[in-house]
Structure formats: C-alpha cells, structure tokens
Amino acid sequence: MSDSSRPPALTSPPADYGDLRAVYVNCTLKRSPQLSHTQGLMDRSIALMRSHGVSVDSLRLVDHDVALGVYPDMREHGWERDAWVDLWPRVRDADILVVGTPLWLGEVSSQLRVLIERLYAMSGMTNESGQYVYYGKTAGMLVTGNEDGVKHSAMSTLYALQHIGYTIPPAADAGWIGEVGPGPSYLDEGSGGPENDFTNRNTTFMTWNLLHTARRLKDAGGIPAYGNVREQWSQGERWGFDANPEYRQPGDDAQN
Template sequence: MTQTPATAKPDFSGLSALYINCTLKKSPEESHTQGVIDRSVAIMEANGVSVDQFRAVDHDIATGVRPDMTEHGWATDEWPSLLPRVLAADILVIGGSIWLGDNSSVTRQVIERLYGYSGVLNEQGQYAYYGRVGGCLLTGNEDGLKHCAMNILYSLQHIGYSIPPQADAGWLGEVGPGPSYLDEGSGGPENDFTNRNVSFMTYNLLHLAAMIRGSGGFPAYGNQRAAWDAGCRPDNANPEYR
C-alpha cells in the first residue's frame, strides 16, 4: 500500500498510558482480562508509549466518591496514592470482566473513585481529566459486552475524557460455563474479530491522544469552570475575566 500522509506511521513517542484491570482476581491468579490487556499493551509499547498498569483489587481502595475517603470515615484508602498514576497518563484503559451481564463491582468502584476527582480544575480552569483519552477492554462468558462498554465510555466522557471512534474491544466465550479467554482451546487469543478490534481501539486511542497533545491540550475556550463562575456566558463575554 502506498504511504500517504493519512496512512504513514505517526510518532507516538512521549505518550503514556495506564491500564486498570478491574478483574475480581488478585495477583498472581490468572486474569483473562489481563490476556486481552496484554495485546493492547504490546501495541502501545511497540510504538514507544510508556505503559503503566495495576489490578485495582490488589489495593485497599475504599468505597465512595471523594478523592480521599479517609476524610470521610474510612480507616484506610489507597486510591489517593493511585490517582497520580491516573493523572500522569495521556490514555486510560479500563479493563474488566462481565458478571450477570454487567460490569464487575470493581469496575464500578474504580469509576466512582475517578468521578470523585472530576470536579477538580486543571491549570486552564477546565475539569481535571480534560485532555486525556479513554477506552475499555472486556471479557466474559455471557452477553453484555456492548452494555458494559457503553457504561464505561459514557462515564469516562462525562467526567472529561475524550473518546475516539471504536474505543472498546472484548472477547465473549461460549455463553455459560465454557472456556474463558486464556483457557486452552478457547480460541480467544486467535480470534480475528477480537484481535482486530483491540488493534483498532489501541491505535485510535493513540491517534486522538497525539492529536490532543499536538494541539497543546484540549482547547479551553468555552469550557472553563473558572470563567463561567466569573460570569462568562454566551450572552456576556465578561471582559474583566482574564
């Protein structure tokens, strides 16, 4: 294929990504979700992207929607020590398993804790997660993949993440107690549909993150909380706000 400006390989070096695996299994137990995550991570690293990842269930994360739940009655909370890793990443990918047709309890907990910081403003007066890109990866042996992806991607965009086209991928095995993604003979790692979607998702995350970085961040015009509070409205430019 002839390389045109639209198809030439871009430079993704300097970007960073964080994968949060919301499996119910503590390390080092095998996680089928991790198997799908590993495929996406391999693409990221092959393109010079710095990758960080952790399993949420390995940490003592309190339940709640505040940045630090020790200030709200909890004895311990490791989320404040994990949040800087979220904020350091240009790309956030939430991986999780499907249970009863819905996201795992750990996935919901992570989203709630992300939400707890969403009211904080960045240096441009925008909400904290502006300028970052989000996606999700899912595994399971029952229906619900699209439902779970819709829930995660809606949540991420609502708190400020930008979502590129086809920002989700996953693998569903035989409905019921059949083989899971990494089980011998499951066909999961060889599944062309899943592999294609994981690849497209990963590159689309990279493309959008690079576009935002190249623009100096997500444009701040018209979406600054500080400006709105100062009186800047569509019918009032408020020239006193700087």
C-alpha cells in the same frame, strides 16, 4: 469511489508516540498473581503501545485497598485506609486510560464501579487551563467473559468517562466472550480467544485510535479552553450563551 481515486494506505505510523503515557486498570476480581483473562486481552493492547514507545503503567485495582466513596480521600470520611490517594497520580499523569473488566451477569465487575466512582471523585479538580482535570485525555475499554454484555458494559462505562471529561475516540472498545454459558475463558486452552480475528481487529483499532487521539490532543495543547472553564463561568463569562435566541441577522426568514 474508484480504487484509483482512493488515498494511498499508510504503511507506517503517522506520528511518534514515544512521549505518551498510558495507564491500564484491570478491574478483575482476582488478585495478583492469579490468572486474569481480562489481563490477557489487555496485554495485547499494552504490547502494541509499548512497541511504539508509549510508557505503559498497568495495575489491578483489587490489589489495592481502595475505599468506597465519591470523595478524593475517603480517610476524611471515616475510612481507616484509602489506597486511591496513592493510585490517583498514576491515573492523573496518563494521557490514555484503558479500563478492563470481566462480565458477571452481563454487567461490569464491582471493581469497575469502584473505579468509576473514584474517578468521579476527582472530576471537580482542574488542569493547568482551568478545565476539568480529565480534559485533554482519552480513554477506551476492554472486556472479557462467558456471557453477553460487551457492548452494554462499554456503553455505560464510556459514557461515564466522557461525562467526567475524557475524550472517547471511534471504536474505543473491544472484547471477547466465549459461547454463552459455562465454557472456556479467554486464555483457556482451545478457547479461540487469542486467535479471534474480530477481537484482535477491534483491539488493534481501539489501541491505534487511542494513540492517534492522544497524539492530536497533546499536540494541540488539549481541548481549547474556551467555553468550558468553570471559574470563568462563575465570574460571569457566558461565551455567547446570553445571546438573544430571537435575534435574527438582516434578511433572515423569521419563520425558519
């Protein structure tokens, strides 16, 4: 495509995002107010969203006494306390979820695994359209560390999030790792993390793709409630799945 035939670059956001809500869940192992390098990267994305009017909620999972398990309220399963019951509405009401994690031995933190399990615990709930509760919401991920594993951790985490119903936009992850092995972390003086063009570009792309996707989903009323409503399936609706796979339109080549 020649330069003259390329569409003009947008010079301003294509929509208003002021009615969107986002929740950032930092799965660092450090309780507040300890310095979290993952929070440092998440704050860059948070600032971008807030600059366009998005209501942003941010929390560290480790600050809360969240029980382990895959049920909505683990107090009903032997746990004395479960802060997830209070955190859940903050996640449920957000149009956008961004999870952050440090890397340990090339993997996500234990707190992120807890988060995924507790999100999964709620995945049988339904929204106003009768779909699974995360339908119509979008999610992304940010990673920091001193060892390889950014893409590996994003692969498994974003798979889990889409499996329970989140819509994952293009380029929905970004991260920063220093030199492999002991060395400076993202916010350490001289690390180069906050100035890294690759990380800053990917963080920007992730943030905008989340905004665009959330805007489109909200404007469209979410994912169409056809072919994906559990109760209707239970009542016998099959949305064409019962069609005879051997059926051929007139003139079809039977060998195709």
